[in-house]
Amino acid sequence: MLSLEKSTQTDQADLLPRKLFGLRLKDSLKFISSLLLPLVLGVFTLVITMQQQQLAKQQREQDRVSADRQREQDRNLSELQRVQEKNLNDERYQNEVLNNYIKEMAKSLNENDGSLTKNEVTATVARVKTLNIFRQLDAKRNIQIIRFLYEAKQLDKSQENDSLDLSTAELCHMDFRESAINKKKLNNLSLTGLFVSNATFIGIDMEHDNFSHTVFDVINFSSTHMRNTIFLDSRLKNTNFSCSQLNIVNLTSAKLENINFCFTKLKNIDFVQAIINNSSFEFAILENINFSNTTLDNLNFSSTKLVNVNFSSTTLNNIDFTNATLKNVDFSFTKLKRVNFTNSSLFNCNFSVSILLDIDFSVSQLDGVKFLNSTLYNVSFSKASLFNADLSLAHLEAIQFLSTHLDHANFSFSKLSNIEFSFARLEDGKFLNATLSGVRFSQASILNTDMSLAQLGTTQFPSAHLDHVNFSDALLTDVGFSSALLANAILVSSKFHRVNFSSAEIGYADFSSAFLASTDFLCANIYYTDFRQTTFSTVHFIGATLSYSNFSYSDAKHASFVRSSLSYIDFSDANFYKANFTGANITESQFESALSIQDATLPNGTLAHDMNLIENGQADCNINLTLSWTLKNDDVFTVSSDKDNYNCKFTLKPNRTRATMSQRVNLSNKWDLTFWRNSHAVLSASMSIGVSIQLRVISSIGPVWTVGKLSKF
Secondary structure, eight states: OHHHHHHHHHHHHHHGGGEETTEEHHHHHHHHHHHHHHHHHHHHHHHHHHHHHHHHHHHHHHHHHHHHHHHHHHHHHHHHHHHHHHHHHHHHHHHHHHHHHHHHHHHHHHHTTTOSSSSHHHHHHHHHHHHHHHHHSOHHHHHHHHHHHHHTTSSOOOSSOOOOOOTTOEEESOBGGGTSBTTTEEESOBOOSOEEEEEEOTTOEEESOBOTTOEEEEEEOTTOEEEEEEOTTOEEEEEEOTTOEEEEEEOTTOEEEEEEOTTOEEEEEEOTTOEEEEEEOTTOEEEEEEOTTOEEEEEEOTTOEEEEEEOTTOEEEEEEOTTOEEESOBOTTOEEEEEEOTTOEEESOBOTTOEEEEEEOTTOEEESOBOTTOEEEEEEOTTOEEESOBOTTOEEEEEEOTTOEEESOBOTTOEEEEEEOTTOEEESOBOTTOEEESOBOTTOEEESOBOTTOEEESOBOTTOEEESOBOTTOEEESOBOTTOEEESOBOTTOEEESOBOTTOEEESOBOTTOEEESOBOTTOEEESOBOTTOEEESOBOTTOEEESOBOTTOBOTTOBOTTOEEESOBOTTOBOTTOBOTTOBOOHHHHHHSSBOTTOBOTTSOBOOOOOSSTTTTOOTTSOGGGTOEEETTOEEEEEOSSOTTOEEEEEOTTOOOOEEEOOOOOTTTOOTTTOTTOOOOOOOOOOTTEEEEEEEEOTTOOEEEEEEEEEO
16 A cells, blocks of 8 residues: 555656646747747847947948038138138239339439449438338248349449448348359358348358358358358357358357358358357368457367467367367467367467366377466376477476376476376476476386476375486475386485485486485485485485495485495495494495594494594503694603593693693595585593693684683683
C-alpha cells in the first residue's frame, strides 16, 4: 500500500513542470512566438523612423548652411564690388589730384624760368601744395611726385637754385628705385628734414645726395654705392647698409640705432659727435673713418678691418672687436668699457690718455700700441703678444698678463697694482722709475729688462727666470725671489727691505753698493756675484752656498752665515761686526782679510776679536817699548800686573811723577775712507787714576786737531 502511494506521488511531480499557469509548455511557446514577430517589426519601424528624422534634420542643417554661405558670398561680392568701385574712384581721384598737381607745378615752372625756389612766394606755394599732396596720395604716387620734382631739378641744390623745401614731409613705404635713373642712379638728390620710413634704396648709385636732418626708420640701403652724401644731424633707425660701398659720407651729429653695416666698405666717413647704438660692422672694411667725440654703445666690429680710424675723445661701451684687424687706429682721450679685442690684431694703435675698464685683449697681437698716461683697470692681455708697446706713465690695476709675450714693452714711470705676469715672457722691457705693488711674476721669463729706479712693493718672482735684469737704484720692499733664477742681474745701489731670495739661484749678479735690510738668502745658491760696498742689516745667508763672489768693503754687521758654504769668497776690508758664522765653511785667511770681525761668532761658536791697531798697546813685557812707542825722557817701562801674572802694564819709573808716550798709527793701510766715510776708530783703555789718553788725527794735508780724550783723575 505504501509503495503504491509513493508511485502515485512521483507521477504527479513529473506532470507539474509541463504546465504553466494552466497551459502546456507547447502552448506557451506558441503564444510567445506569436508576440515576438510584432515586437521585432515595431522596433525595426522605430529605428527606421529615427534614422529618417536624423537625415531630415541633417538635410535641413545643410540647406541652412548653404543658404548662409550664399548670403555671405552675396554680401562679400557686394562688398568687393563696393570696394572695387571705391578703389576705382580713389584711383581716379588720386590720378586726377596727381595730374592736377603736375600740371600746376609745370605751369609754375614755365612761369618762373624752370625754378620753384627763385621766388619766395612761389617756393612757399609749391611747398604747401606738395606737402598737401603727400598727405592725400599713396606711396606709389608720392614717389612719382619725388621723381617729377627730381627730374625737374627742383630737389637739387646748386649755386643757382635751392632745393624745394620738403621738410616735415612724411614718406612711407616708398621705393626710391622708381625715382632713380634706370632704377640705378640717384645723384644730387636733396631731401632734408623729412620723415622717411619703410623705404628702399637697394642697389642704387648715389652721389652728392643730401639727407641732412632727416629721420629714417626701417630703411634699406643695402648694396648701394654712396659717394659725397650728407646725413648731417640725421636720425637713422633700423637701417640696412649691408654690402654697400660708402665713400666721403658725412654723418656728423647723426643718431644711429640698430644699423647694419655688415660686409660694407666705408671710406672717408665722418661720424664726429654721432651717437651709435646696437649696430653691427661685422666683416666690414673701414678706412679713414672719424669717430671722434662720438658715443658708441653695443656695437659689433668683429672680423672687421679698420685702417686710419679715429676714435679719439670717444665713449665706447659694450663693443666687440673680436678677430678684428686695427691699423693706425687712434683711441686717445677715449673711455672704453667692456670692450672685447680677443684674438684681434692691433698695429700702431694709440690708447694714450684713455680710460680702459673691463677690456679683453686675450690672444691678441699688439704691435706698436701706445697706452701712454692711460688708466687700465681689470684688463686682460692673457696669451697676447705685445711688441713695442708703450705703457709709460700709465696707471694699471687688476691687469692680467698671464702667459703673455711682451717684447720691448715700456712701463717707465707707470704705476702697477695687482698685476699678474705669471708664465709671461718679457724681453727688452722697461720699468724705469715704475711703481709696482702686488705684482706677481710667477715662473715668468724676464730678459734684458730695465727696472732701475723702480719701486717694488709686495711683488713676487717665485720660480721666475731673470736674465740681465737691471734693478740698479731700485727700492724693493716685501719682495720675493724664492726659487728664482737671477743671471747677470744688476742691483747696484738698490735698497732691499724684507726681500726673500730663499732657494734662489743667483749667478754673475751685481749687488755692489746696495743696501739690504731684513733680507733672506736661505739655502740660496750664489756664485760669481758682486757684493762690494754693500750694506747688510739683518741679512741671512743661512744654509746658502756662496762661491767665487766678492764681499770686499761690504758692511755686513749682524749678518748670518750659519751653516753656509763660503768658497773662494773675497771678504777683504769687509765689516763683519757681530756676524754669525756658526757652522760655516770659511777659511782663516778670509777672516784675516776682513776689516773687522769684532764680536763675530766663529764657525766653532766662539767670539772673534779684532787685532789692536796700536802696536804693543797691551804692554808686552817681552818687547822693548821703544820699538813701537816714542818715550819722552824715558820715564815709562813695563812690569807684570799685580792682578794677572800673564799680563803687563805700563808704569812710571821710580822717582818720576810725569811721563808722556806716543805712537803714530797709519790707518790708511787699514781702511779706505773713500769706502768707509762714516767709519770711526774705537779707543778703549784700562788705566789707573791720574792717566789721560789723547787721540789726535793728522790728515794727508797736514792739519792737526783733537778728536777725543780719555782720562781718569
